[in-house]
Amino acid sequence: MSGYTLYWKPGTGSMVVEAALRLIGVAFDEVLVDDASVRAKAELVALNPAGKVPVLACATGPVIAESAAILLALDDLFPETRLLPPHGTPAHSTAVQWLIFMATNIYPAALRYYYPDRHTSQPTLEACEAIRQQAGRDMSRDFAQLAAAVKGPFLLGQAMTITDVYAAMLADWHDPAREIPEIAVLVNAVLQAPAVAEAWRHHGFGD
Ligand SMILES: N[C@@H](CCC(=O)N[C@@H](CS)C(=O)NCC(=O)O)C(=O)O
Structure with a gap:
């Protein structure tokens, strides 16, 4: 098991989070939350009461919902990837x-x-x-x-x-x-x- 788990669904805003994880090059697990995945949906709602993807669960810490918040957190965690320009600029x-x-x-x-x-x-x-x-x-x-x-x-x-x-x-x-x-x-x-x-x-x- 990797340190990150992305709750995702095709065609949704989880795409940009997957892209960020791939740009960083960090290993991650995925949980597909489609209409058929009752168990995954229940897991998602337990993590994010809004029941919306994307959600990123980090083994070392927070569970983050909201696409922009996840990207900002990943930029903080992996500044060397330059998902965003250096802080303070x-x-x-x-x-x-x-x-x-x-x-x-x-x-x-x-x-x-x-x-x-x-x-x-x-x-x-x-x-x-x-x-x-x-x-x-x-x-x-x-x-x-x-x-x-x-x-x-x-x-x-x-x-x-x-x-x-x-x-x-x-x-x-x-x-x-x-x-x-x-x-x-x-x-x-x-x-x-x-x-x-x-x-x-x-x-x-x-x-
Ligand atoms: N403000 C949220 C919006 C997330 C959102 O609305 N996700 C949609 C997919 S694009 C979703 O999970 N919808 C499931 C539902 O409404 O049941 C974000 O930026 O992450």
């Missing part, structure tokens, strides 16, 4: 700013887009369609703001950070994002990293 602040921006704006909008019925007390077809449309507009607006900050090919220029992988993941959930040239270039660039491409394939992204 302006580049670090910028990378964290956009990571949190995506986690708190684009990711929730994607959930509204794909699960509109969970975001209204009256899930009529009309209400769901209105929620979906607005969520799509919100994501496009937010991706345009992100794209304006991208130096190219990555957010910060030549060096990839985990913020770029996060952006690529969310862009895979929102087709119009990949029509923005800066985002299309960024997605293509992150997929050149074998560790990211492996997590991408394993999670069924790009299908």
